[in-house]
Amino acid sequence: MTARPTLICCSHGTDSPEGRATITALVTRAAELLENVPFRETYVDVQHPQVDEVTASVDGPAVIVPLLLSPGFHTAVDIGRAAASRSDVVATRTLGPHPLLIELLADRVHAAGLTPGDHVVLAASGSSRPEAAARVRDVRDACALAIDAPITVGYAYGATPKVADAVAAAREAGAARVIAASYVLAPGHFAGLVSRAGADITTPPLGADERIARIIAERYAEGVAELASLSA
Template sequence: MTAVLIACAHGTRFDEGRVVVRALLDVLRETAPEGVEVHEAYVDVHAPYVTDVVAAARERTSDIVIVPLLLSTGYHTEVDLVDAADGLPIAPALGPHPVLAEILVDRVRATGAGVDDTVVLAAAGSTRPGAVVDVERMAELMTQAGIAGPVVTAYAAASEPRIPDAVHTARAAGRPTVAASYVLAPGHFSRVIENAGADLTSAPIGADPRLARVVWERWASARAARAGETLARG
């Protein structure tokens, strides 16, 4: 039986963001295990919407896992995707994860930042408390991955502190600041981060091939958990 991974991103009105997501989908298709199809889906903004993709996939197979191409837990993972899945397994968000920390550290170093600069881990933000926990864990993982200076968390919306405030605080302490863009692709939030006043700003994570390791790990774990639940009921 065909297995399906529904890779569900947020969706964006920015063409350059859509290009990045589709490039990541290409990476996933190139690295997919034999017999596994990768289907494109979005939770907001534009089609193909995840509810429609789920309905179409269910006509062909019952072996379906939704993997959010989202960096932290939040309303979309806890509510929207649960509603759309209608009982299908949903993998956790991509972060926090050591591979993401490696990518973020590489992006920060590519800016030419000093080893002791303050890194502001700049996330989109969410009204869900679990998102803040996830981002704070990512800050810890960045330190473990090689950032020597302070790593502080900040948000573009919904959560505190906001990115310009975190930048101001770091600068008041006499440290240059680097905004580490903790977003997947260019779009609204990447522009907010770029305009937050940091001395340097890293590029978004993008379609880094290393992300495939995280996605397939999430897929395999969620699929195995569902299989275990089925056996327990059986």
């Protein structure tokens, strides 16, 4: 394998201009961290080009990095199918769980003004796939070591409890305030659902933070190592 594999960054896709700009900024920064590796941006829903099309069109080996926080339908089906379509393409793990995401979530919650008596709801997008919920629970457990407050999970869509229900349960349990820690990558539909779930404070989506670009670069390196082992 002589040519540097193309970095294919595959996100969900969104109608939000701010969300689209966030994803593009992350992809561009990750490519810079990788010393300007060739890269493509693609999606599984809403936007085009979609992942099958991009994977088929790339010249030479490629690494698909899901710009998704947890595994689920899109990683197993859309991204999995695209990676399986070529012997010189691999797909990596999702961005989460990762220690840098825990650090970022904790920073956001503390910046929101966490005080004694507050309750934190880790507000994820949601998926019907059990592996997604398992990874979100892993993130919650790690956040519990970094945030000095009770932490429960709520989902914007596709799983229960919904964020609004988790917020209500926290209040019923005696929380002075409820902080929804947005475990959503970029502005868009799911971030909007989280923001309207009734928490006293909602942290912004994770956004184009340098730490997320570093995770993307790390996942790419993992994929390159896997390609090398396959061709050895």
